[in-house]
Amino acid sequence: MLTVAGISFGPLLVGFALNTILYGALVTSVLLYFSSFKSDGAWIRLLVSTLLFLCTADVILEYVFLNDTLIIHFGDQYALSRANWVFSLRAYFSLVVSVSISVIAHIICSTWHHGIFLQL
Numbered sequence: 001m002l003t004v005a006g007i008s009f010g011p012l013l014v015g016f017a018l019n020t021i022l023y024g025a026l027v028t029s030v031l032l033y034f035s036s037f038k039s040d041g042a043w044i045r046l047l048v049s050t051l052l053f054l055c056t057a058d059v060i061l062e063y064v065f066l067n068d069t070l071i072i073h074f075g076d077q078y079a080l081s082r083a084n085w086v087f088s089l090r091a092y093f094s095l096v097v098s099v100s101i102s103v104i105a106h107i108i109c110s111t112w113h114h115g116i117f118l119q120l
Helices: 008-036 042-072 084-111 113-117
Strands: none
Touching: 008 042, 042 084
């Protein structure tokens, strides 16, 4: 991010910390789901597992990007000013997860506006 003060990765680092905390809550919820709702259909269990996998990949990709940029290339201005393939791939993961959550909300609630509301 280019700001008046220059390139700043502080907000991205704070976002990663919040994302990791919410990921922990997601893992807890998924474990609770699998232990409580054993009679759910295979398709919903597969969907929950797929979303957990995508969120796990998202957290890992964000960590790899921040580790490469802020730790490995510490002090390197060129590394701060460019985005690598990991940063670009994260946008696609976010899109897939958001659309999947909207589809789940549509299946459960039978309306698209509930899924859009959940994304806000």
